[in-house]
Amino acid sequence: MFKAEQIYFEYTQTAEEDSAPANYVALNGVDAEIQKGEFVAVVGRNGSGKSTFAKHLNALLSPTSGTLWVNGAATSKEENIWQVRKSTGMVFQNPDNQIIASVVEEDVAFGPENLGVEPGEIRRRVDGSLAAVRMADFAKAAPHILSGGQKQRVAIAGVLAMRPDCIVFDEATAMLDPLGRSEVLETVAALNGEGITIILITHFMEEVVIANRVFVMNEGVIEMDGSPREIFGQSKKLRELGLDVPHMTALAHELADLGVPVSRGVLTVGEMLFELTAALKL
Amino acid sequence: MILAAENLTHIYQRGTVFEKKALDGITMSVPKGAFAGVIGHTGSGKSTLIQHFNALLEPTSGKVWLDGEDLFAADKKKRKRLREKVGLVFQYPEHQLFETTVQKDIAFGPQNMGLSSDEVSRRVAEALEWVGLPKEAAQLSPFELSGGQKRRAAIAGVLAMKPEVLILDEPTAGLDPRGKNEILGQIKKMHESAGNTVILVSHGMDDVARLADIIFVMNNGRIEFSGSPAEVFREADKLAKIGLAVPQVYLLLRELIKRGADLPQNIFTAEAAAQAIKKLYEH
Ligand SMILES: Nc1ncnc2c1ncn2[C@@H]1O[C@H](COP(=O)(O)OP(=O)(O)OP(=O)(O)O)[C@@H](O)[C@H]1O
Ligand SMILES: Nc1ncnc2c1ncn2[C@@H]1O[C@H](COP(=O)(O)OP(=O)(O)OP(=O)(O)O)[C@@H](O)[C@H]1O
Ligand SMILES: [Mg+2]
Ligand SMILES: [Mg+2]
Numbered sequence: 033m034f035k036a037e038q039i040y041f042e043y044t045q046t047a048e049e050d051s052a053p054a055n056y057v058a059l060n061g062v063d064a065e066i067q068k069g070e071f072v073a074v075v076g077r078n079g080s081g082k083s084t085f086a087k088h089l090n091a092l093l094s095p096t097s098g099t100l101w102v103n104g105a106a107t108s109k110e111e112n113i114w115q116v117r118k119s120t121g122m123v124f125q126n127p128d129n130q131i132i133a134s135v136v137e138e139d140v141a142f143g144p145e146n147l148g149v150e151p152g153e154i155r156r157r158v159d160g161s162l163a164a165v166r167m168a169d170f171a172k173a174a175p176h177i178l179s180g181g182q183k184q185r186v187a188i189a190g191v192l193a194m195r196p197d198c199i200v201f202d203e204a205t206a207m208l209d210p211l212g213r214s215e216v217l218e219t220v221a222a223l224n225g226e227g228i229t230i231i232l233i234t235h236f237m238e239e240v241v242i243a244n245r246v247f248v249m250n251e252g253v254i255e256m257d258g259s260p261r262e263i264f265g266q267s268k269k270l271r272e273l274g275l276d277v278p279h280m281t282a283l284a285h286e287l288a289d290l291g292v293p294v295s296r297g298v299l300t301v302g303e304m305l306f307e308l309t310a311a312l313k314l
Numbered sequence: 315m316i317l318a319a320e321n322l323t324h325i326y327q328r329g330t331v332f333e334k335k336a337l338d339g340i341t342m343s344v345p346k347g348a349f350a351g352v353i354g355h356t357g358s359g360k361s362t363l364i365q366h367f368n369a370l371l372e373p374t375s376g377k378v379w380l381d382g383e384d385l386f387a388a389d390k391k392k393r394k395r396l397r398e399k400v401g402l403v404f405q406y407p408e409h410q411l412f413e414t415t416v417q418k419d420i421a422f423g424p425q426n427m428g429l430s431s432d433e434v435s436r437r438v439a440e441a442l443e444w445v446g447l448p449k450e451a452a453q454l455s456p457f458e459l460s461g462g463q464k465r466r467a468a469i470a471g472v473l474a475m476k477p478e479v480l481i482l483d484e485p486t487a488g489l490d491p492r493g494k495n496e497i498l499g500q501i502k503k504m505h506e507s508a509g510n511t512v513i514l515v516s517h518g519m520d521d522v523a524r525l526a527d528i529i530f531v532m533n534n535g536r537i538e539f540s541g542s543p544a545e546v547f548r549e550a551d552k553l554a555k556i557g558l559a560v561p562q563v564y565l566l567l568r569e570l571i572k573r574g575a576d577l578p579q580n581i582f583t584a585e586a587a588a589q590a591i592k593k594l595y596e597h
Contacts, residue, residue, distance in 0.1 A: 045458050056458075077490040078462030125461065125488065126406065127356070176332060179557070180356025203461065206487040207405075209355045209517050210559035235462075235490055238562075276491035279520065279562045279584060286588035292595045301566050308566075312595060314573040 033068040033198060033229050034089060039098035041084055041252075058084040059095070060252030068197060071221075071230040073240040073260070076249030077274030082233045085249065086200045089231065090120035103197065118147065121191030123204040127183035136178075136186055137162065137171040143194040154193075161192035164226075165219050181212020185219055198229035205239065217242060237264070237278045241299045248273060261297055280304045315379065316479060316511045317367055318343035322376035324362050336362040338535035339376070344513065344528070349505055351522035351543075352515045354532030355557030360515045361405050363532070364481050367513075368400040369393060380479075398427070401477030405484045405515075407468035411456035416447070416467045419456060423475040441470035444500045446493055461488045469497060473504070480505075481513045486521065498525065520561040523547060523582040531558070544580040563587045 041059035058081050066072055074082050087093040088100050091107040102119060105112035124130060133139035140158045149157070162168045165185040175183060184204055191199055201220065205213040221242055224230045232243060240246055246263045248256035250273050256263055263270070267277045267285065276282070284298040284307070294307040308314070324337040336359045344350045354360050365371040366378050369385055378385040380396045388396060401423070404410040413419040420441050424434045442452060445466040451459065456467055465488045472480065480501070486494045502525060505512050516522050522529060522543070529546045531538045533556045539549065547553070547560045550568070560568070563584060567577055570591075577594055581587045 043458065045454055078466070078488075078493055079460045083460060176334070178357075181557075203488060207356070207484065207517070209557045210519065211554075211557035212356055213517075235488065235494070237491065271492070274490045274492040276495075280566070283563065283566075283584040283588060286584055287591060290588055290592040292588075292592055301562055301569075304566055305569050308570060308575075308591065309573060312570070312575055312591070314570065314575055 033070070033103060034064065034066040035101045036062050036064045036088075037099050037101075038063060039088065039095040039100055041081075041088070041093060042096045043084075058252055059088075061098070062252070062254055064247070064254055064257075066229065066231070068229055069224070069227050070245060071224045071243045072232070072245045072247060073243035074231060074233045074247045074249060075235070075237070075240060075275055076247075076255075080249040080274075081252040082249050083202055084252075086122065086202050086231065086233060089198070089200055090122060091116040092122075118194055119196055120198045120200060121194055121196040122200045122202060123184065123187050123191060125203045125206045127180040127187070127207060130187040130190075131175040131183060134174055136167070136173050136175055139175065139186060140189045140193050143190055147194065157193040157195070158189075161189040162186075164192055164223070165189045166215075179212055180208045181215045184208065184212065184216050188216070188219060188223075192223070196228070198231065199223065200231040200233070202233045203235065204232075205234065205236065213239075237276055237281075238300075240264075241278060248275065260299060264299060265297060315343045316346040316348075316381055317513075318379040319363070319366065320377040320379065322363070322366060322378060323374050324359075324366070324371060325374045326362075328374070336535055337366075337373075340535075340537055342530055342537050342540065343379075344511060347509045347511055348528055349502075349512045349526050350514070351526030351529040352513060352532060353517070353519065353522055353529060353558055354538075358532040358556075359535040360532055361483055364402065364483060364513060364515060367479070367481060368397050368402050370402070399478040401472040401475050401480050403469050403472045403480075403482045403485050405487075407456075407464040410468045410471065411464060414455055415452065416454055416456055416459070416470075417452040419467060420452075420471045420474050423471055427475060437474040437476075438470075441474035444473055444497070445470045446496055462490055462493060465489055466493065466497070473500075476504075476508065477510065479511045479513070481515075483515045484517065485514070486516065486518060494521075519547075519559055520563070520582070523561045523564065531556075543582060548579075 039059055039062045042055040042057050044053050045056050046053040076082050091113045094108045100107045102116045107116050131139050137158050141154050144154045144157050162171055165188050167185050205216050241260050246260055247254045264277045264281050278299055280298050284294050284296050287294045288296050293311050298304050319340045319342050322337055322340040326334045352360050411419050420438045421434050424437045447466050530540045547564050550560045567579055577590055
């Protein structure tokens with residue numbers, strides 16, 4: 033689905049009125065290959081290049097050097113941009129900024145209308161997309177009555193209506209309450225189950241657990257690449273990179289250090305409960 | 315009481331089809347020197363409520379008391395003086411950052427307080443360090459920062475004023491784990507040494523449970539209930555019904571207790587939980 037070969041990206045930073053513009057290298061030689069249907073979580077400290085990388089995946093940005101191929105098409109070629117934008121959708125942090133129409137179903141129809149899809153097909157796509165995010169009951173509703181989690185699911189439906197192969201979530205759960213967050217994550221997992229490639233950028237280590245693969249970015253490169261268990265097994269390195277392990281993994285380390293026999297590989301409350309039920313003979 | 319709301323109601327866009335009663339008769343008070351948490355589902359009215367505390371929004375009806383004064387009955391001059399006691403970090407940093415450089419943005423508040431330029435530079439340098447922004451970032455435009463760096467700059471601008479009442483609206487959204495720990499730690503440290511009042515609005519149940527001594531739970535424009543972390547999280551079912559949850563450590567302990575483990579329920583950090591479990595294990 034994606035193949036990045038030594039991509040570099042420089043921003044021009046021109047803040048001070050009288051100083052000369054300086055270049056800032058935000059991507060510093062990214063190599064990656066992501067297969068169709070994968071679920072990749074991307075973590076990394078603030079400024080490590082996650083959003084910049086994400087914007088390359090749907091050609092909002094194009095590499096200063098190096099090449100990114102999306103389904104075999106290089107994003108740096110003008111003639112491929114349309115195809116690339118269609119194949120990869122994005123969902124962002126602020127639920128209030130992503131919905132423009134005054135009726136939910138019109139908002140979802142917006143994308144396919146822009147693509148010139150014929151009306152009957154638009155109808156099918158809107159209904160199908162809203163059903164997929166379990167928002168069909170709100171088709172005629174005004175977006176401002178929705179909760180944050182519901183708004184994010186409408187935004188996802190809007191992306192789905194474009195029939196993408198991949199959806200990139202750039203901290204899409206950062207502003208949601210616990211229920212909204214779990215609704216969105218369930219939706220994300222279900223879409224992945226239907227074969228859609230998922231790239232989930234997040235600062236919540238608990239969310240990373242549901243991915244198949246994790247990229248840890250640092251200073252513009254992918255510094256670590258592995259399964260959640262492999263990555264969270266290296267807590268010292270993660271902390272050096274400004275990150276952390278999930279709460280339950282941290283607790284497992286504390287317990288193991290204190291001599292309570294639990295595996296340090298624990299990631300979730302369920303797993304911890306299992307370990308402790310045995311250790312405490314409950 | 316440093317801060318109180320009395321029967322506070324706020325209706326947005328009154329008389330239009332978008333009319334929305336965002337606050338519905340809120341009565342609450344925050345003791346001086348408290349670390350208060352505010353939790354509630356998206357759209358429950360948290361941001362609307364706290365924007366009344368520094369007079370960014372005016373009540374449709376009801377009152378706001380700040381340090382013993384009726385904020386909206388005060389004349390202009392007095393209201394300005396009262397507002398200066400309150401520092402508010404907005405939910406979206408883009409709504410807060412407006413200067414051409416990060417340096418100027420952080421200096422704006424301290425300058426307005428009439429501090430000397432030496433003191434302003436000292437405060438800016440100190441605030442940059444508190445939020446973990448490198449010195450070079452100070453010369454950048456806020457729009458050239460990543461999401462989490464913007465958030466840090468916005469927090470720095472408010473911390474630099476050392477306000478008597480510090481209000482933070484989702485301050486950790488977008489921060490990396492280390493930044494979140496360090497900045498919350500810094501806020502806690504300032505609170506303990508300066509004795510200021512802090513109001514933390516957050517969807518992070520773990521953080522609120524760990525930091526706050528009183529929690530207000532909002533639901534549909536009302537305060538559903540309030541109390542200490544132990545009192546609030548005891549209502550796990552009620553919380554779930556209104557879109558909230560209990561902290562993970564709390565949940566784990568609850569499940570262990572249900573299975574017969576003799577453990578205390580009111581623990582909100584991994585360290586404390588580990589100690590309690592160890593004691594039981596060795597017993
Ligand atoms: N300018 C506005 N006009 C109309 N309605 C508004 C406006 N601002 C907010 N609202 C509505 O008022 C209600 C309360 O919003 P508020 O932003 O205070 O909630 P919140 O608890 O801070 O939510 P979140 O957790 O998403 O930040 C919501 O239903 C919101 O849609
Ligand atoms: N529009 C811009 N102009 C100039 N520099 C930028 C711009 N956007 C980002 N940068 C710089 O590029 C670097 C990477 O930014 P990016 O937004 O990709 O980080 P990120 O990993 O998404 O961080 P965060 O976790 O804070 O969202 C940062 O150091 C930032 O200062
Ligand atoms: Mg980002
Ligand atoms: Mg809010």
